[in-house]
Amino acid sequence: MPKTDTTEETDTGRTLLRAEGISKGFPGVWEHLILNEIDFDVKEGEVHTLLGENGAGKTVLANILSGFYGSTAGKIYIKGEEVELNSPQDGLEHGVGMIHQEVMLAKPFTVAENVALGTDDSDFSYPLDKVEHRVDQLSENYGLEVDPTARVGDLSAGEQQRAEILKVLYHEPQVLILDEPTSLLIPQEAQQLFKVLRGMADEGFGIVFITHKMEEVMEVSDRVTVLKLGKVMGETDIEETDEEELTEMMLDEKIPIRLERKEFEEQSVSLSVEDIYVTGSRGNTQLNGVSLNLHEGEIFGVAGVSGNGQSELIEAITGLREIDNGRLIIEGKDMTDASPREIQEKGVAHMPEKRREIGVVEPMTVGENLILRDYRDPPFSRLSVLNRSAITNHAEEIIEEFDVIAPDIWKSETRILSGGNIQRMILGRESWRAPEIIIASHPTHGLDRRAVSHTWELFIDLRDRGSAILLVSEDLDEVISLSDRIAVMLEGNVVGIVDSDEADKSELGMMMTGA
Amino acid sequence: MLTRIYEQVKPILDSFLAGLIGLAMGAIIMAIWGYAPLDAYDALFTAIFGSFYGFSSTLARATPLILTGLTFAIGVRGGIFNIGAEGQVFMGALAAISVSLLSLPSGIHVLVAIIAGAMAGAIWSLPPSFLKITRGVHEVISTIMLNWVALYFGMYAVVEWLGDPQRAEKSISAATTSRLPIMVSGTSLTYALFVSLAFSLLIFFLLWRTTLGFELRVVGQNPAAANYAGIKENYSINSTFILGGLAAGVAGALQIIGHPPTYALYSDLSTVRNLGFDGIGVALIGRNHPIGVIFAAVFFAGLNVGARTMQITAGVPLEMVRIIQGVIIIALAAPELIELTNQLLPAVRNWINEVKTS
Numbered sequence: 001m002p003k004t005d006t007t008e009e010t011d012t013g014r015t016l017l018r019a020e021g022i023s024k025g026f027p028g029v030w031e032h033l034i035l036n037e038i039d040f041d042v043k044e045g046e047v048h049t050l051l052g053e054n055g056a057g058k059t060v061l062a063n064i065l066s067g068f069y070g071s072t073a074g075k076i077y078i079k080g081e082e083v084e085l086n087s088p089q090d091g092l093e094h095g096v097g098m099i100h101q102e103v104m105l106a107k108p109f110t111v112a113e114n115v116a117l118g119t120d121d122s123d124f125s126y127p128l129d130k131v132e133h134r135v136d137q138l139s140e141n142y143g144l145e146v147d148p149t150a151r152v153g154d155l156s157a158g159e160q161q162r163a164e165i166l167k168v169l170y171h172e173p174q175v176l177i178l179d180e181p182t183s184l185l186i187p188q189e190a191q192q193l194f195k196v197l198r199g200m201a202d203e204g205f206g207i208v209f210i211t212h213k214m215e216e217v218m219e220v221s222d223r224v225t226v227l228k229l230g231k232v233m234g235e236t237d238i239e240e241t242d243e244e245e246l247t248e249m250m251l252d253e254k255i256p257i258r259l260e261r262k263e264f265e266e267q268s269v270s271l272s273v274e275d276i277y278v279t280g281s282r283g284n285t286q287l288n289g290v291s292l293n294l295h296e297g298e299i300f301g302v303a304g305v306s307g308n309g310q311s312e313l314i315e316a317i318t319g320l321r322e323i324d325n326g327r328l329i330i331e332g333k334d335m336t337d338a339s340p341r342e343i344q345e346k347g348v349a350h351m352p353e354k355r356r357e358i359g360v361v362e363p364m365t366v367g368e369n370l371i372l373r374d375y376r377d378p379p380f381s382r383l384s385v386l387n388r389s390a391i392t393n394h395a396e397e398i399i400e401e402f403d404v405i406a407p408d409i410w411k412s413e414t415r416i417l418s419g420g421n422i423q424r425m426i427l428g429r430e431s432w433r434a435p436e437i438i439i440a441s442h443p444t445h446g447l448d449r450r451a452v453s454h455t456w457e458l459f460i461d462l463r464d465r466g467s468a469i470l471l472v473s474e475d476l477d478e479v480i481s482l483s484d485r486i487a488v489m490l491e492g493n494v495v496g497i498v499d500s501d502e503a504d505k506s507e508l509g510m511m512m513t514g515a
Numbered sequence: 516m517l518t519r520i521y522e523q524v525k526p527i528l529d530s531f532l533a534g535l536i537g538l539a540m541g542a543i544i545m546a547i548w549g550y551a552p553l554d555a556y557d558a559l560f561t562a563i564f565g566s567f568y569g570f571s572s573t574l575a576r577a578t579p580l581i582l583t584g585l586t587f588a589i590g591v592r593g594g595i596f597n598i599g600a601e602g603q604v605f606m607g608a609l610a611a612i613s614v615s616l617l618s619l620p621s622g623i624h625v626l627v628a629i630i631a632g633a634m635a636g637a638i639w640s641l642p643p644s645f646l647k648i649t650r651g652v653h654e655v656i657s658t659i660m661l662n663w664v665a666l667y668f669g670m671y672a673v674v675e676w677l678g679d680p681q682r683a684e685k686s687i688s689a690a691t692t693s694r695l696p697i698m699v700s701g702t703s704l705t706y707a708l709f710v711s712l713a714f715s716l717l718i719f720f721l722l723w724r725t726t727l728g729f730e731l732r733v734v735g736q737n738p739a740a741a742n743y744a745g746i747k748e749n750y751s752i753n754s755t756f757i758l759g760g761l762a763a764g765v766a767g768a769l770q771i772i773g774h775p776p777t778y779a780l781y782s783d784l785s786t787v788r789n790l791g792f793d794g795i796g797v798a799l800i801g802r803n804h805p806i807g808v809i810f811a812a813v814f815f816a817g818l819n820v821g822a823r824t825m826q827i828t829a830g831v832p833l834e835m836v837r838i839i840q841g842v843i844i845i846a847l848a849a850p851e852l853i854e855l856t857n858q859l860l861p862a863v864r865n866w867i868n869e870v871k872t873s
Contacts, residue, residue, distance in 0.1 A: 320742060341745030350743070358743040361736045368729070372744045375729050384726045 013044030014079065016206040017065065017096060017175045022074035024060055025230070034060050036230045038074070042175055042206040047197055049217050050210045052227035053250055053305065053474070058210045059101070061227070062177045065208070066098035067091030092118075097168035098177040103160045107153035111135060111146055111163045115170050131170075138169050143196055157284065158189035165196075176200065177208040182216060183307060186284075194220045212250075212305050214243050214515035226250055243515035244506070251509045257481055258500065259456060262464045264484045267296040269329075270437050270468035271317065271348075276326030278312045286312040288492040289326065294437065294468045299459060301483030301500070302472040304512055309492040310472045311353060314441050317470070318350045319343040331436065344373060346437075349430040353441035353472075355419065359426045362415035366406040369414045370395045370429050398428035403451070419446045427455060434462060438469045444478060456482060476505055490514050526802045530847065533800070534814065537843030544838060545831060555829040559836075562824035563817040569824075571702040576816035577809075578704075578773065579604070579787075581711040582766035583794025584812050585718055586759035588803040590654075592722060593755030594735035599643055599658030600763040601791025602665030603636035607767025608780055608787050609669055610635035612677050615689040615772070624693040628772045629710065629765055636764015637757045639665060644756035648749045654756075662791070666784065673782045688778040695773040707773025712809065714765060718758070719805040731755055766790060793819075796844050815840065 018041040025034040035057045042048045050058045063069040065076065067085030075082055078094045085091050091098065105114045112132040119131070135148040144162040152160060161181060168176065178197070182190040197220060201207050209220060217224055217238070224241065226233040226249040233249040271294040280286035287309045294300050304310055315321035317328060319340035328336045330346045344350070352359045360369045371380045371391055379390035388410075395409045402424040406412050414422065423446060430438065440459070444452045459482055463469055473479050479486055480503050487497045488511040496511050509515075542552035562569045583600040590597030610631040619627060642661060646652035677686040695705040722728035734741040734751040741748055770787045771778060780786065793815060801811030822836035 318743075339745070339747075340742055341747070344745045352743060358737070358739045361733050361740045363736050364732065372733070372740070375726055376745075381726045386724050386726065386729065388724075 013046070013204075015041050015043050015077075016079060017042050017208075018077040018080075019061075019065060020075045020077070022061065022064055022076075023072045024057070024064065024069070025072060033072075033230050035064070035071070038227075038230075038232055040065070040225060040232070042208050044174075044204050044206055045201055046222040047201050047207040047209050047220050048223045048225065049221035050208060050227060051212065051214075051217055051224055051246060051250060053212060056227040056250075057230040058212075058227055059179050062098060062179050062208065062210055065091075065175075066096050066177055068098065092168070092171040092173060095172070095174040096177065097171060097173035097175070099161070099164050099168060099179065099181060101179045101181075101183060103152075103157075103164055105152045105160060105164060105167070108151065110149050110151055111155075111166070112148040114152055114163065115148075115167045118167060119170070134170060135166055138166050142169065142200060143192075144169075158185050158192075161185065161189075161193070174204075175206045175208065177210070179210045180212070181209070182211065182213070190216075212513065214246065214510075214513040217246065218243060243510070243513075247509045247513060247515055248506055250513075251476065251505060259460050259481050261460050261484075262297075264298060267298075269293045270296050270331060271470070272329045273313070273317065274327040274329065276316055276328065277324045278309075278316045278321055279324055280312055285324075286492050287316065290489075290492070290494050291326075292487055292494060292497070294470050296436075296468050297463055297466050298484045299463050299469045299471055299482050301479035301486040302470065302489055303476060303479045303486055303508055304474075304489035306474055308489045308512075310489055311441070312492075313489070314350075314353070314439055314470075314472060317343075318348065318439055347435050348437045348439060349433070349435040351426050351430050351438070351440040351443050355422050355426060360414045360422055363413055365408075365410050366399075366404075366412050366414055366417070366425070367391050367395045367409040370398055370409075370425060373429065374433075394432075398425065398432060402428040402454075404428070420448065420451060423447060424451060427458070431458060431462060434465055434467060436467060438462065438467055440469060441472045442474065443471070444473070444475070452478075476508060480505065480508075488512055526804075526807070530800055530802060530807070530811070533843045533846035536846040537839045537841075540842040541835060541839035545835060550831045550835075551829060555825050555831040555835070558825045558828040558831075559818070559821035562821035567699070568702055569820065571699040571704040573813060573817045573820045574708055575702060575704040575774075576820055577812040578708045578711045579766040579770050579790045580793055580797050580812035580816055581715055581809055582762045582769070583791050584797030584801055584808040585715060585762040585794075585805060586766075586791070587795045587798035588801065588805065588808055589718060589722075589731075589755060589759045589762065591798065591803045592735050593731040593751060593758075594738065595647070595654050595752060595755055597640075597643075597654055597658060597756065597759045598791070598795060599640060599654070599661055600759065600766070600794045601789070602658070602662035603639045603760050603763035604767040604770070604787050604790050605665040605669040605784060606635040606639040607632035607764030608771050608784075609672050609677070609767070610764070611693075611768035611771040612686055612689060612780060615687070615693045618690070619692060621692040624690065625695060625772060628689065628693045629768050632766075632768025632771075633761045633764040636762070636767060637760035639764070640756040640760025644753045647756075648752060666788075669780070669784050670782060673780050673784070677780070678782075679779065684782050685777060686780040686782075689772045693772050694775075694778055695769070697775055703775050705773040705775065707769040710765065710769060710773070714762060715805045715809050718762070721758070722805065727754060731758075763791060763794075766794075796840060799844055799847050 020039055022038040023033055023035055038061055052058050060069065064071045067088050067090045076085060083094050112128055112135055115135055116128060116131045132148040139146050144166055146159055146162045146166060152163060155163065181193060185193065197207050211217060221238045223237055224246065225235040226246060228250060273290055273292050275289045275291050276287055277285060277289060278287040290313060302310055312321060316323050319338050323336050327334060330348065335343055335346065356362060374380055379387055381387060392409055399406060404421050404424045406417060444455050459469060471482055480500055483500045485497055486500055486503055487494045488508060490512065545552040545555055563573050564570060583604060586600035587597060611628045614628050614631040639661065643654045643657035646657050647654050673686045679685050679687045695707050698704045698706055722732060730746045730751045731754060733744060733746055734748050738748055767787055774786060797808055797811045797815050801807030818836045818840060822833045825831050826833050
């Protein structure tokens with residue numbers, strides 16, 4: 001006998017999906033639970049937006065609601081009936097479909113073939129005609145223009161996403177969850193998508209829309225739930241709130257401390273980026289004419305929700321990504337087309353965001369990784385022959401100074417080290433020379449408090465000694481505490497540069513979300 | 516502490532285990548077909564270790580395999596799947612015969628022959644390298660194709676240009692000044708063995724003690740990190756190909772100047788064929804380590820040499836050894852299989868316990 005939900009009827013319509021006390025994670029393992037007792041529901045005919053910064057737990061919640069992940073605790077009710085969703089198929093059977101942020105289609109296959117992949121009513125036969133016909137019907141009904149016979153790999157990002165929506169619609173769900181669906185779309189495509197979503201809501205679908213962009217919230221939602229660090233900060237009808245209130249809910253209320261430092265006097269420009277344009281990995285423009293100057297003895301913070309061009313900016317500056325247009329000047333020299341090595345030899349250190357992926361070579365030893373970018377120089381090698389004892393001494397110094405826990409310099413593969421230890425290795429490796437320019441991407445992400453304050457002291461010390469530091473971080477507190485000036489990035493543009501002394505967190509937050 | 520020692524010797528243990536699995540599977544197959552496995556293995560190991568002559572033959576056979584094993588091993592370290600050793604050996608052998616037409620003092624002539632072989636092997640490795648770097652052609656395709664080109668070119672060259680006027684089936688023999696001295700009379704073991712061993716040590720030094728080797732291994736493990744570290748990926752890939760080509764080319768040269776009694780190529784290239792392909796197996800068993808490759812080559816060569824004795828005394832067909840070699844390589848190439856059994860065993864044990872208690 002299934003338990004029934006008593007709070008079912010409301011004035012906007014039936015509650016299609018309701019989650020109660022959803023938790024994910026294990027207390028004590030992380031600083032906070034990924035999700036902490038979340039209550040959430042979506043009704044017939046509404047668009048309910050989940051708003052929050054990266055890492056707030058939006059995607060995890062969506063994955064739990066659609067059956068991709070299990071939860072540690074909590075209950076899910078569908079139309080008042082408690083259900084257990086153990087797989088995405090379970091979710092679809094109960095009428096909950098999810099469209100992921102990254103396209104999850106097989107690129108060499110056609111749209112119809114991809115739709116057929118998810119169906120199980122075709123044991124031996126392959127009713128492609130039937131599928132194509134149905135996809136055509138659906139795409140007409142909902143205004144989702146896609147050619148079912150087109151190969152997915154040939155489609156634009158927007159078309160791929162429509163294909164993905166059709167794939168889910170084929171299963172006739174009642175609740176549709178879209179995880180940051182606009183992140184891959186150009187503005188016109190996003191507008192089109194909003195129209196489709198509105199239309200679907202009017203037809204009686206319950207839509208869960210995930211975003212961190214304020215304007216989208218205001219445009220498309222009926223209701224908003226704000227998540228922060230795995231907790232619900234508030235839930236409200238869109239008519240009863242405004243952008244400012246939502247921004248405040250999204251961000252932390254504590255005031256960051258400005259760290260003590262030498263007076264900043266504007267000195268010579270170490271690095272300047274002049275109106276650069278860069279194409280992202282997916283072939284779309286990721287930087288639209290960004291300009292900034294980094295001075296000697298300055299920490300220049302770049303704030304922004306991730307995915308707004310910060311990674312591409314760093315890759316462009318460090319030579320890892322081609323600059324389509326514009327100029328990169330380092331220490332007075334044009335380095336626009338320079339290789340990573342040339343830029344490195346110009347005195348640019350780089351603490352990359354993807355630590356395990358590019359920051360270290362995991363199967364190689366700790367000692368080898370500590371000279372990954374210095375192996376060409378004496379004393380680590382002379383006449384192309386590596387000097388083991390010099391490397392050992394150097395490694396021991398870094399390990400000692402940065403509290404790296406590594407069993408053995410020459411025997412331990414770096415793979416076995418924790419993320420925090422790897423980051424401490426990279427911090428040591430990139431800062432020991434006190435380089436003229438440091439490009440740091442999320443330098444304290446994943447570090448414990450002690451290591452964070454150690455890193456902050458290190459950065460301030462390097463700054464006072466004349467290093468120019470470009471600091472990209474999603475942690476607003478960190479940016480405000482460390483930086484002398486802060487640039488805010490949104491959709492591939494620098495939307496503003498402010499002095500940190502005058503920086504106000506909620507103002508920055510508004511700029512970050514485009515409110 | 517114990518686990519750390521275990522981590523260090525694990526690759527060696529794995530190779531030994533795979534060897535045992537191969538021998539066991541071989542025994543089972545022999546038993547099924549009605550041969551006597553124990554007699555066969557008795558013959559096999561007596562042939563390898565039972566006599567000084569046998570062991571010398573094994574080492575002679577291992578000499579080129581060490582080098583072709585290195586070709587593949589260097590490739591894996593540098594991130595390429597280089598199966599072009601076969602063709603590079605042919606080119607090395609042809610070059611060594613060609614330079615024996617020169618008249619040079621004996622010590623220098625040996626050196627010239629080895630260098631000529633090495634260069635020929637390296638040159639033959641350049642087209643796949645060039646195609647990969649400029650056009651993205653996968654090296655497996657290009658090296659296989661060039662192996663065939665080298666084979667037929669070699670056959671043609673032996674008959675048309677380098678043929679022995681007195682004996683139509685073979686090429687001229689290497690000049691006596693370019694031959695490496697025989698180490699054990701009555702066998703084909705020459706000082707060529709030391710050339711192979713020296714080359715292995717050289718590669719070991721190069722890979723782990725020089726900046727070139729460092730770059731090569733970084734590119735092989737993680738090209739993205741290599742780019743971040745300022746390593747020129749294409750340069751490193753090219754170096755990997757050339758080093759492999761050098762090793763295979765030397766193997767070809769040694770099969771001429773260090774391979775009595777003929778010191779020559781036959782028109783079907785029989786004395787240098789399959790060395791490159793066997794090198795792949797040697798590298799796998801040797802865990803792509805220059806020192807491991809030495810032992811693996813001796814093991815591989817021993818099986819080949821002993822196989823003939825096994826056929827004569829125990830009546831087991833020669834091909835049985837190929838089966839054993841195949842099983843060993845499969846066992847090595849499938850560490851996932853071991854992982855899987857590790858996972859399955861407790862599950863099976865639990866299941867048995869449950870059945871018992873219920």
